[in-house]
Amino acid sequence: MDIQHFVQLMDAYGSQPERWPQEKRDAALAFLIQSVEAQKLQNDACKLDDLLETRTVSEPSPFLKQRILRHIFSVPELTIWQELKIWLVGTAWPQYLWRPALTLLLPFTLGIILGGQLTFSEKTDVQEVLWQEEMSLLALMSNGE
Numbered sequence: 001m002d003i004q005h006f007v008q009l010m011d012a013y014g015s016q017p018e019r020w021p022q023e024k025r026d027a028a029l030a031f032l033i034q035s036v037e038a039q040k041l042q043n044d045a046c047k048l049d050d051l052l053e054t055r056t057v058s059e060p061s062p063f064l065k066q067r068i069l070r071h072i073f074s075v076p077e078l079t080i081w082q083e084l085k086i087w088l089v090g091t092a093w094p095q096y097l098w099r100p101a102l103t104l105l106l107p108f109t110l111g112i113i114l115g116g117q118l119t120f121s122e123k124t125d126v127q128e129v130l131w132q133e134e135m136s137l138l139a140l141m142s143n144g145e
Contacts, residue, residue: 001031006038015045 001024009028013019020028032038078086090099 001027003035003037003041006031006035007041010041010045014049015042016049 005024006028009020009024013021017025017029032042088099088103090096
């Protein structure tokens, strides 16, 4: 045992040897007997222990209790990026699998739907033009007879 370990022992457990861990107690008591500096440190720690034991702690106010409870049960404010990540990825392990898959599938599905609509609308326009030309030709042929 050296003075540094003895100081750590005093800081952690106080001046009373019965509070010290059993495995360190014998070495600390032997060091205390032979070191004047250790005895001085124990005396100072004893004064601090006495001061702490005489100090009474008042009951916390209801306002403080309420504030602590409100803080414990409050939901932290999330940034837009944190909310987006939670929405895309999820918060539980099954959601880690299916939510990213759905997130990737959504643009793919929208692309197929919009692509199909654009293709059909072009065919519809071409068919309509062909229909109008055919009707015009039929009208011309019927006028000529």
